[in-house]
Amino acid sequence: MKKKKTVVIGFVGTKLDNYRGRSRWDKWRPSIALTQHQDLGIARFELLYSGPFESLVEQVAADIGSVSPDTQVVPHALALRDAWDFEEVYGALFDFAKRYPFDPDNEDYWIHITTGTHVVQICMFLMTEARFFPGRLVQTSPPRSPGSGTTGSYALIDLDLSRYDQIAQRFSREQMEGVAFLKSGIATRNADFNTMIDEIERVAIRSRSPMLLMGPTGAGKSFLARRVYELKKARHQVQGRFVELNCATLHGDGAASTLFGHIKGAFTGAASDRPGLLRSAHKGLLFLDEIGELGPDEQAMLLKAIEDKRFLPVGSDNEVQSDFQLIAGTNRDLSADVVAGRFREDLYARINLWTYALPSLRDRxxxxxxxxxxxxxxxxxxxxxxxxxxxxxxxxxxxxxxxxxxxxxxxxxxxxxxxxxxxxxxxxxxxxxxxxxxxxxxxxxxxxxxAGRGSPETAGLEALMGHEAASRLDLFDAVQLEAVVKVCRQSKSLSDAGRTLFGVSREAKNKPNDADRLKKYLARFKLDWEQVSAI
CATH class of the missing domain: 1.10.8 (Helicase, Ruva Protein; domain 3)
Incomplete structure (x- = not known):
C-alpha cells in the first residue's frame, strides 16, 4: 500500500516561533521543532498567519528548509483582524477549509494546535472534530530538561467526544446547520419528518453503510439523496461524483452493462469498453432509485459489489474495484417482494440497515x-x-x-x-x-x-393499511386486493376464503393448500387473516 504524505496545518507562533539572530537555534520553536524529528517526514507545512508577520513567516520557512529540506512550506495569509474573536477566527478557518484541496486518499493531515491564541486553538479543535479539517490534532511540547536539545516532543490526539462532553455541546450548531442543509433551509413543520431528518443528518456524517429511502413517487427521495451527498462532500467524506439511476429504465441485457460496465466485444454492439455507473461512482455516492425493479442477476452482482467493492464487468474475467456508498430508493414494499420471491433476501438485509420512509405530501x-x-x-x-x-x-x-x-x-x-x-x-x-x-x-x-380512490372499497383499504401504503398500490393490485378482502370478510375461516378464491386452480393440485396460498398473498401487503377478517 502506498504510504501517505504527512501534511501539517498550523498557525505561525507570533511569540513561540518569534526569535531572531543566531541565538534562535537555542530556543524551542514549535513549528520548526516539529520538522526536526528524525522519525517524522513532513512533506508539506501549511503555515497560517494574519497581520503584519510576513517577515516572521519567511524566517520560519527558511529555518524549516535548513533542518528539513524535503518539507515544502506554503504560507497562507488569512483575513483575520482579531485572533481573539471566536466568530471571526472560526469564520476564517471555515473559509480556508472550504477552498483548500484536501486529498485524504493520499495525504494525512496533522492539525497543529500548540501555536496561536487560545481561541485559534479551540477553533482548530472544533474544525477538526467536525471533519472540516479531515485529519488529527498534533500537540508539541518543549524539552523536559535543559541540555536535551530544542526538538522537544509531539503527540497525536485521538478525538473521542465521550471524553469531552462540554466541548461536544459546541457541535449542536453544526448539526442544526447540517439538518437545515438537508431540508434546503425549508422550515418544515411536520414533527415526524423533522425527527427523521435529524437522524439522517447524524447517519450521513457518521456512516458509510447503505441507506434505503422509501416513499411514493415525487416524495423527494432523489432530492434528499443528492443533499446527503453534498453534505458529505462538504465534510470531505466523499471525493467522487454523485451518480443517479432510476432502475425502472433498465431493460434486458443492457441493465448489467449500464451498472457494471462491459469490455469491448462482450456482446453485439459493444464496440468499446464501458466503465459502468458503479465505477463512475468510485469514492462518491451512487443513488439507485426504484431498486426493486432490478432483475435477479443484477441484484446478485450488486450485492457482491456492495460487500466486496469488487465485481466483474460484462464479458470480463478480471474483477474491477469501486469504493462507493449506496443510497437506494423504492416506492415498493421490498419486504413483501422478498416474501414473494421478487427481491433477494440477502440484498434487502444488506441495504436495510438505515431505512427511512418519506411521507407523501398529503401526510405532510x-x-x-x-x-x-x-x-x-x-x-x-x-x-x-x-x-x-x-x-x-x-x-x-x-x-x-x-x-x-x-x-x-x-x-x-x-x-x-x-x-x-x-x-x-x-x-x-x-x-x-x-x-x-x-x-x-x-x-x-x-x-x-x-378520484376513485375515495370509493368505499378503497377507503376500506386505507383504513386497513393506512393512507401511505394504500397510495403506493398500483390500480391493478388495489382492485384485486379489494376483492380478496371482501371475500375474506364474507368467509368463516382462512381455509374457507381460500377455497372460494382458488376454486378453479385448486382442482389441478393433488394436495391444495388454499389457506397457505391466501396467507402468502396477504403477506405481500403486510396483512394477515385477523386484520382483513375484522369488520
Whole structure:
C-alpha cells in the first residue's frame, strides 16, 4: 500500500516561533521543532498567519528548509483582524477549509494546535472534530530538561467526544446547520419528518453503510439523496461524483452493462469498453432509485459489489474495484417482494440497515406552505424577479391545498408544477385570485382519474393499511386486493376464503393448500387473516 504524505496545518507562533539572530537555534520553536524529528517526514507545512508577520513567516520557512529540506512550506495569509474573536477566527478557518484541496486518499493531515491564541486553538479543535479539517490534532511540547536539545516532543490526539462532553455541546450548531442543509433551509413543520431528518443528518456524517429511502413517487427521495451527498462532500467524506439511476429504465441485457460496465466485444454492439455507473461512482455516492425493479442477476452482482467493492464487468474475467456508498430508493414494499420471491433476501438485509420512509405530501399538509415559499423563491432566483401571492389568493390556494380535494398524487412534483404555472402567469410578479382559481380547476381536472380512490372499497383499504401504503398500490393490485378482502370478510375461516378464491386452480393440485396460498398473498401487503377478517 502506498504510504501517505504527512501534511501539517498550523498557525505561525507570533511569540513561540518569534526569535531572531543566531541565538534562535537555542530556543524551542514549535513549528520548526516539529520538522526536526528524525522519525517524522513532513512533506508539506501549511503555515497560517494574519497581520503584519510576513517577515516572521519567511524566517520560519527558511529555518524549516535548513533542518528539513524535503518539507515544502506554503504560507497562507488569512483575513483575520482579531485572533481573539471566536466568530471571526472560526469564520476564517471555515473559509480556508472550504477552498483548500484536501486529498485524504493520499495525504494525512496533522492539525497543529500548540501555536496561536487560545481561541485559534479551540477553533482548530472544533474544525477538526467536525471533519472540516479531515485529519488529527498534533500537540508539541518543549524539552523536559535543559541540555536535551530544542526538538522537544509531539503527540497525536485521538478525538473521542465521550471524553469531552462540554466541548461536544459546541457541535449542536453544526448539526442544526447540517439538518437545515438537508431540508434546503425549508422550515418544515411536520414533527415526524423533522425527527427523521435529524437522524439522517447524524447517519450521513457518521456512516458509510447503505441507506434505503422509501416513499411514493415525487416524495423527494432523489432530492434528499443528492443533499446527503453534498453534505458529505462538504465534510470531505466523499471525493467522487454523485451518480443517479432510476432502475425502472433498465431493460434486458443492457441493465448489467449500464451498472457494471462491459469490455469491448462482450456482446453485439459493444464496440468499446464501458466503465459502468458503479465505477463512475468510485469514492462518491451512487443513488439507485426504484431498486426493486432490478432483475435477479443484477441484484446478485450488486450485492457482491456492495460487500466486496469488487465485481466483474460484462464479458470480463478480471474483477474491477469501486469504493462507493449506496443510497437506494423504492416506492415498493421490498419486504413483501422478498416474501414473494421478487427481491433477494440477502440484498434487502444488506441495504436495510438505515431505512427511512418519506411521507407523501398529503401526510405532510402542514409543510405545504413552507415548501410553497421555497419554490416561489427558487423560481424568483431562476427567472431574475420575485413572485408573490396577493393575500386573498394565498388564503384561497392554501385552503384548497390542505383540503381533502387536493390529492397531490405526484406529491412535491405536483406542487412544483403548480407553483411554476402560477408564477409564470403572474403579471407584475403578483399571483391573484383569478390565477389561483384557474390553477385549482386545473389540478381538479388532473386528479379526476384518481378520484376513485375515495370509493368505499378503497377507503376500506386505507383504513386497513393506512393512507401511505394504500397510495403506493398500483390500480391493478388495489382492485384485486379489494376483492380478496371482501371475500375474506364474507368467509368463516382462512381455509374457507381460500377455497372460494382458488376454486378453479385448486382442482389441478393433488394436495391444495388454499389457506397457505391466501396467507402468502396477504403477506405481500403486510396483512394477515385477523386484520382483513375484522369488520
Amino acid at each position: 399538509a402542514e409543510d405545504i406552505e413552507p415548501n410553497l415559499d421555497y419554490l416561489l423563491a427558487q423560481f424568483g432566483e431562476e427567472q431574475g424577479h420575485m413572485v408573490r401571492f396577493n393575500r386573498e389568493a394565498r388564503v384561497r390556494y392554501m385552503r384548497f391545498a390542505r383540503s381533502p380535494e387536493a390529492l397531490w398524487t405526484g406529491n412535491f412534483r405536483d406542487l412544483w408544477a403548480s407553483v411554476t404555472r402560477m408564477a409564470t402567469l403572474a403579471q407584475s410578479g403578483r399571483i391573484n385570485e383569478a390565477i389561483v382559481g384557474d390553477e385549482v380547476a386545473r389540478l381538479q381536472r388532473l386528479w379526476r382519474p384518481y
